[in-house]
Amino acid sequence: MTTGQIIITVLMLTLATVLTRALPFLVFSRMKNPPKSITYLGKALPPAIFALLLVYCLKGVDLFAGSHGIPEAIALVAVILLHLWKRQMLLSIGVGTVVYMLLVQLIF
Template sequence: MTFNQIAITIAAMALGTMLTRFLPFILFPANKPTPQYVNYLGQILPYSVMALMVVYTLKDVSLVARPWGLPEIIALAYIAVVQVIKRNNLLSMISGTILYMFLVQVVF
């Protein structure tokens, strides 16, 4: 890359970063109430993202070949139980990932 291309790339990345950081404060100032649709999206999107993550994770699981999806089923059941008991998304995802990796690398 030439010097001009590098400078333009760095400027574009800096502008993009600044835009994503400052735009929410410009669109939603502190002295105005947050629009209802933003509140709605804030409530719905985390569950939608989690559902997409589950579908993406399970899309290539084979239930007809060994280990018949057992690591995935065990890890999903564990995540569901931890989520119901603790109500902590981060704890559920991290501990479920650790359990899944243990099952795949050591047990199955």
């Protein structure tokens, strides 16, 4: 691609992204009372999305090949136990990541 074509392609990717981020605001912000179903979804969606994002992060794990998802499972259990114990977000995330790095670099 030429430089011009690259810039046009990046613009298209930007436009698509901005559109998906702004559309709900453009459509519903101006309404005095957004439809009930939208207000409901605004509350019901987030927990479901957090689950979706977690699964999305783990999509590369193959249970039937490689390390069978064992390092991911161990590190996640560490994150969960530590978090239930201390309730310190940064600590849970930091320790979990170090556990995972040690597992994939040294053992698996």
